[in-house]
């Protein structure tokens with residue numbers, strides 16, 4: 186049995202571990218165009234900050250590939266999948282045959298075609314370890330650099346946090362009227378923005394770059410911003426092109442709950458796919474590490490199980506059907522956790538009105554309708570957020586718990602005795 190996995194990150198590693206739960210013998214080849222051992226992508230900003238080393242960023246230990254009997258092909262990309270001949274074509278001209286193939290190719294930074302972008306010498310996107318190394322080199326070389334970041338989303342702000350202590354000025358420009366616009370509401374975004382501004386960052390919201398001219402950005406408003414280094418963090422796009430004309434693709438690769446694509450023996454997982462968000466019932470791209478891992482693991486199990494079924498060994502398939510959008514992030518020691526979607530009635534936390542007290546921030550909003558919790562935003566006090574996440578993921582009927590208690594004080598005591606037993610891993614008698 187030959188398994189081929191394209192991508193050596195969360196989804197690809199999840200797949201290796203999924204396959205090995207079922208099949209210890211099959212041949213696994215992991216192919217990546219990056220030059221590195223598997224690493225945790227969200228940690229690239231912490232590397233610049235100095236909180237982690239490259240060694241500590243490893244997503245799995247040094248012996249991962251040998252322990253799992255995996256052949257790793259680094260620094261080579263898959264240029265084509267030949268679904269008829271069942272092999273992947275590599276940039277070095279080799280063909281790698283497969284029985285089961287997983288596309289775990291993630292996403293790539295989207296760079297809008299800004300006028301004059303080619304005149305900017307020191308520019309970088311912020312998605313990979315190589316990007317982080319490049320930025321590190323730029324800020325080491327240019328002392329007291331002025332940095333312009335385009336994009337006030339998660340990636341742009343994590344980048345800002347990573348370099349703030351090493352540069353003289355950071356300006357963040359975004360078209361949207363608020364920061365983190367895809368995960369925070371207006372009030373929540375204002376709290377986080379206020380906190381970040383106190384660290385010395387400048388925001389130019391509702392701002393749009395008209396053109397670049399060397400080290401200057403001219404905004405639509407006519408304002409000109411001078412900078413030494415430009416970081417492009419506008420957004421990401423799923424890497425779907427390998428399956429063009431082979432499988433169904435929408436905004437991301439379309440997969441079912443078993444991570445199968447519409448093409449025979451080809452699976453897909455992670456940021457390159459679109460999946461069902463159980464909190465809204467909508468199909469979405471949820472570019473999140475835990476989702477990527479779980480979906481990859483599910484794909485791996487199913488790739489192996491489909492083969493085992495042929496050899497008459499009874500093992501079960503797995504479905505990945507509990508995905509929700511979720512973010513657990515920190516900005517300059519302020520914790521933010523959000524999950525689900527923000528529709529329905531709103532419960533506001535008691536501390537919300539005062540926005541930010543001197544040292545403590547506490548902001549809570551819960552969104553619910555039709556007897557279900559749909560989503561939440563927690564800023565500052567994020568304790569027991571897992572209770573809310575589980576209510577959303579499991580679609581727990583709110584009348585089966587003491588919801589008003591859960592709103593105020595999330596805790597197991599708000600659940601019935603039976604539910605508490607299940608959540609604590611016990612059995613219901």
Ligand SMILES: Cc1cc2nc3c(=O)[nH]c(=O)nc-3n(C[C@H](O)[C@H](O)[C@H](O)COP(=O)(O)OP(=O)(O)OC[C@H]3O[C@@H](n4cnc5c(N)ncnc54)[C@H](O)[C@@H]3O)c2cc1C
Nearest residue numbers: 192194195196218226227262263290291455456472473474
């Ligand atoms: C700065 C930053 C901060 C983040 N913070 C968080 C966070 O706080 N929480 C969270 O949940 N998520 C966070 N994320 C997102 C998270 O990193 C991704 O959801 C996760 O890495 C997705 O894993 P993946 O395996 O699907 O894809 P990726 O991690 O994108 O890996 C895909 C791999 O496939 C390779 N590849 C693609 N095409 C080919 C090809 N043709 N041939 C060979 N190799 C190929 C790519 O180079 C890449 O190495 C963050 C991301 C960034 C950049």
